[in-house]
Amino acid sequence: GNSVTQMEGPVTLSEEAFLTINCTYTATGYPSLFWYVQYPGEGLQLLLKATKADDKGSNKGFEATYRKETTSFHLEKGSVQVSDSAVYFCALTPGGFKTIFGAGTRLFVKA
Amino acid sequence: NAGVTQTPKFQVLKTGQSMTLQCAQDMNHEYMSWYRQDPGMGLRLIHYSVGAGITDQGEVPNGYNVSRSTTEDFPLRLLSAAPSQTSVYFCASSHRGLAEKLFFGSGTQLSVL
Numbered sequence: 001g002n003s004v005t006q007m008e009g010p011v012t013l014s015e016e017a018f019l020t021i022n023c024t025y026t027a028t029g030y031p032s033l034f035w036y037v038q039y040p041g042e043g044l045q046l047l048l049k050a051t052k053a054d055d056k057g058s059n060k061g062f063e064a065t066y067r068k069e070t071t072s073f074h075l076e077k078g079s080v081q082v083s084d085s086a087v088y089f090c091a092l093t094p095g096g097f098k099t100i101f102g103a104g105t106r107l108f109v110k111a
Numbered sequence: 112n113a114g115v116t117q118t119p120k121f122q123v124l125k126t127g128q129s130m131t132l133q134c135a136q137d138m139n140h141e142y143m144s145w146y147r148q149d150p151g152m153g154l155r156l157i158h159y160s161v162g163a164g165i166t167d168q169g170e171v172p173n174g175y176n177v178s179r180s181t182t183e184d185f186p187l188r189l190l191s192a193a194p195s196q197t198s199v200y201f202c203a204s205s206h207r208g209l210a211e212k213l214f215f216g217s218g219t220q221l222s223v224l
Contacts, residue, residue: 004153034212043115043201043215044154089153097142097161098169099203099213103153 002027002094006102009087013080014110021075021105023064023090031092033057033066033073034099038087047075047088085109113137117202117216124192124223132187132219134202140214141207143185147171147198148218154201160185161207192223 007022025031032051036044048057053068062077073090090102118133136143144159156169160179174196176188185204189196199220203213 036213041217043203043217044213045215046212049212097144097159097207098156099144100156101146101154103151 002031002092002100004090004092004100004102006088006090006105008103008105010106010108012108012110015082016079017109019075019077019080019084019107021088021090021107023073023075023102025071025073025090025092027071027092027094029095030068031094033064034091034093035062035064035073035075036089036091036101038089038104040086044089080107080109082109082111115202115204115214115216117200117219119219120217121220122222124189124221126192126194126223128192130189130192132189132200132202132221134185134187134216135183136185136202136204136214137183138204138214139182140204141182142211143179143202143204144169144213145175145177145185145187146201146203147196148201149198157187157200189221194223197221197223 003026034049035047037047038044048059050057050066056065064075087104087106089104093099115136145157146154155171158177160166202216205211
């Protein structure tokens with residue numbers, strides 16, 4: 001079946017630190033991959049996406065590369081800010097209309 | 112500039128009561144869906160619809176009913192609420208197509224006592 005596994009949180013970093021949140025997936029075929037972000041009290045919003053192998057999605061300093069050989073889509077940012085504190089969800093769409101989400105990783109950034 | 116609108120934002124029910132969570136979108140999206148969010152489990156798909164008059168079950172459909180009479184609205188009905196349905200519920204919509212991003216509402220926090 002299709003599934004997404006994310007690293008457990010919470011992740012606590014100091015401002016300007018490097019961020020990596022690991023995400024691996026299991027899917028049949030060639031899924032599209034996404035990272036969504038949820039700020040406190042809000043719904044999820046798309047952060048970035050990649051639709052085929054070796055594609056790199058990027059937005060607001062965040063990046064993730066679609067690695068088919070390792071079935072991974074790790075989220076990275078070179079220098080985090082306090083305003084990046086949120087919950088991050090890795091997700092995939094295996095080709096139909098269902099989007100499958102990981103459990104989410106909470107990030108705390110300290111000033 | 113409304114996007115996806117969910118009501119109510121908070122609701123407390125007693126076991127056995129029924130209620131409807133409302134969801135409306137003004138983006139003419141074909142696809143609409145309901146998720147529940149529980150700690151440590153991410154978002155799980157309850158029901159979804161690919162157009163007016165068409166609905167299908169997701170991962171956790173038991174105890175929930177949906178209908179899609181218009182493109183704009185996709186209400187979720189709890190038939191007989193149970194404590195296991197205490198959760199945060201999100202409605203989402205998107206254009207019909209591969210790799211289309213989901214637009215989410217702000218959520219409904221439901222407690223069943």
